[in-house]
Amino acid sequence: MSSAGWFDGVKDLTLALVRTPSVNGSADEVRFAGRLRDIIAQDGFPTHHGDELRVVPIPGDPWRRSNVIGLVRGEGRRTVLLCGHYDVVSTANYGELEPWACDPEALAPRLIEALAGAPPGTLEALALTDLQSGDFLPGRGALDMKSGLAAGIAVLRHFASERPPGNLLLLATPDEEVNSAGMRAAREMLPELAREWELELTCAVNVDSESDHGDGGQGRSIFLGSVGKLLPFVHVVGRESHAGEPLGGVSATLLAAEVVRSLEWSPDLVEGQGAEASPLPALLKVADTKGAYDVTTPAAVWLYLNVLSHTRRPSEVLDWARSKVERSLQKGLQEAASRAAAYARLTGTTVVSFESQPLVLTYSELYARAGGLSAHAADWGQLRSLTEQPGLDGPERSRRMVEFLWQRSGLVGPGAVVGFASLAYPAASLEASSAGPFAGRFREIVDREARAAGEWSGSTVKLRGYFPGVSDMSFLAYGFTDADVAVLAENTPAWDLGLAQPKSGDFALPVVNIGPWGRDPHLRLERVHARYAFETVPELVWRVALAALAG
Ligand SMILES: [Zn+2]
Numbered sequence: 001m002s003s004a005g006w007f008d009g010v011k012d013l014t015l016a017l018v019r020t021p022s023v024n025g026s027a028d029e030v031r032f033a034g035r036l037r038d039i040i041a042q043d044g045f046p047t048h049h050g051d052e053l054r055v056v057p058i059p060g061d062p063w064r065r066s067n068v069i070g071l072v073r074g075e076g077r078r079t080v081l082l083c084g085h086y087d088v089v090s091t092a093n094y095g096e097l098e099p100w101a102c103d104p105e106a107l108a109p110r111l112i113e114a115l116a117g118a119p120p121g122t123l124e125a126l127a128l129t130d131l132q133s134g135d136f137l138p139g140r141g142a143l144d145m146k147s148g149l150a151a152g153i154a155v156l157r158h159f160a161s162e163r164p165p166g167n168l169l170l171l172a173t174p175d176e177e178v179n180s181a182g183m184r185a186a187r188e189m190l191p192e193l194a195r196e197w198e199l200e201l202t203c204a205v206n207v208d209s210e211s212d213h214g215d216g217g218q219g220r221s222i223f224l225g226s227v228g229k230l231l232p233f234v235h236v237v238g239r240e241s242h243a244g245e246p247l248g249g250v251s252a253t254l255l256a257a258e259v260v261r262s263l264e265w266s267p268d269l270v271e272g273q274g275a276e277a278s279p280l281p282a283l284l285k286v287a288d289t290k291g292a293y294d295v296t297t298p299a300a301v302w303l304y305l306n307v308l309s310h311t312r313r314p315s316e317v318l319d320w321a322r323s324k325v326e327r328s329l330q331k332g333l334q335e336a337a338s339r340a341a342a343y344a345r346l347t348g349t350t351v352v353s354f355e356s357q358p359l360v361l362t363y364s365e366l367y368a369r370a371g372g373l374s375a376h377a378a379d380w381g382q383l384r385s386l387t388e389q390p391g392l393d394g395p396e397r398s399r400r401m402v403e404f405l406w407q408r409s410g411l412v413g414p415g416a417v418v419g420f421a422s423l424a425y426p427a428a429s430l431e432a433s434s435a436g437p438f439a440g441r442f443r444e445i446v447d448r449e450a451r452a453a454g455e456w457s458g459s460t461v462k463l464r465g466y467f468p469g470v471s472d473m474s475f476l477a478y479g480f481t482d483a484d485v486a487v488l489a490e491n492t493p494a495w496d497l498g499l500a501q502p503k504s505g506d507f508a509l510p511v512v513n514i515g516p517w518g519r520d521p522h523l524r525l526e527r528v529h530a531r532y533a534f535e536t537v538p539e540l541v542w543r544v545a546l547a548a549l550a551g
Contacts, residue, residue, distance in 0.1 A: 219517025
């Protein structure tokens with residue numbers, strides 16, 4: 001098909017998918033799987049056997065969400081997996097326009113009206129220009145990433161009409177925006193499904209979106225991998241006191257301030273160079289652990305830090321955090337001591353002394369100090385009531401477990417505990433040794449097709465190393481070793497509360513991302529570049545898939 005032949009079909013599919021809401025964590029996300037199956041089947045989805053288009057419930061998912069999987073057979077066993085997520089983030093930030101958030105054609109004129117008169121140079125002004133040009137389509141999920149899924153479905157249909165060698169398998173997952181429950185379940189299921197359907201899974205193309213506020217030159221990219229993510233936490237413990245007598249305790253806040261200074265935007269962990277460099281680490285939360293106002297100083301401060309990486313192991317990041325925290329606490333205590341000495345001089349009182357060797361433990365060390373949990377059956381009931389309340393996120397569950405074990409251990413501050421507060425994403429890369437035997441050939445194929453696209457599409461398509469937004473690709477390529485998983489399992493308090501890594505560590509597929517580009521995903525200004533998404537992406541995915549199936 002010429003690239004222009006895709007446009008109307010992919011646009012119509014995008015509109016149908018955006019009009020079917022699927023906000024993460026809502027009942028719509030649960031219902032969407034069945035609706036997606038119906039949309040895929042609408043024009044007679046051609047499966048070899050009747051059951052090769054399936055809604056597959058995620059085992060143990062408290063919301064009872066499902067993956068959708070569909071196979072189109074050509075000849076032989078070689079199979080390319082096309083995958084993407086169908087959940088979207090909340091529509092609340094559309095404000096007054098929320099009723100039209102999932103209806104791009106009704107939303108566009110209303111957004112244009114709302115944005116009229118936006119000051120030049122702002123995101124809003126750029127959005128107004130984009131929407132007035134007619135080159136961009138707004139709506140929740142239009143960019144992230146229902147237009148990508150639409151391209152995948154269109155490629156599948158086209159494959160069915162041509163029947164070239166090989167097979168295409170489509171996988172659409174929920175929960176990418178939060179905990180990748182869909183993809184983690186899918187990777188457990190794929191090896192078995194491949195056996196049942198007699199498929200040889202060769203490689204995968206993810207069709208997620210990229211944001212670009214420039215001319216689109218960065219957005220029009222094929223990504224050869226996806227960034228890894230860890231969320232180290234620090235629980236800083238001081239000693240509380242009456243506010244009228246602060247030197248009777250140890251200020252957890254002062255100690256935490258040093259920890260914050262040391263961790264926030266620390267360049268130590270940055271990898272790669274130029275446009276390919278990984279971002280600086282960023283604190284996502286810093287809060288004391290008091291529930292309400294009173295005149296007692298806080299006993300502890302809880303914080304966690306987003307760390308995006310290319311090759312760093314979990315053990316390396318944990319060791320780094322621990323040594324930073326050790327030095328910070330020593331520095332904080334020195335500072336506390338000098339302020340206490342100054343107060344003693346002012347008041348003619350005795351100098352209060354502070355420990356100079358504060359205890360910094362990993363979560364697994366704290367767990368051991370506390371005598372574990374299994375020995376204390378009664379604890380479980382208490383811990384359950386603390387951690388299993390609906391609506392608590394992974395980090396908050398982790399914090400409650402750490403506080404609970406710290407109390408049980410009998411330890412007193414000053415000190416700190418470090419560990420991991422949320423789901424860990426392994427980095428994915430075609431260059432990694434774990435990428436599998438087809439990775440080298442796959443890289444040649446995308447290299448060639450990106451260059452060819454410069455000819456047939458009339459604009460450049462770049463190759464970039466790492467998809468910068470955290471993505472489901474992490475759980476297809478799967479770069480964690482058993483040793484990595486062991487470190488994570490021991491140091492992630494909420495491991496058994498939905499943050500475990502997949503069990504089938506030996507399954508890995510080389511994966512690239514070829515998806516739409518646009519601007520301001522997750523904002524009410526979310527919009528997708530129509531021509532690239534509806535023409536270039538499907539043609540590019542089609543060509544890469546055919547070449548990969550040919551070997
Ligand atoms: Zn996405």
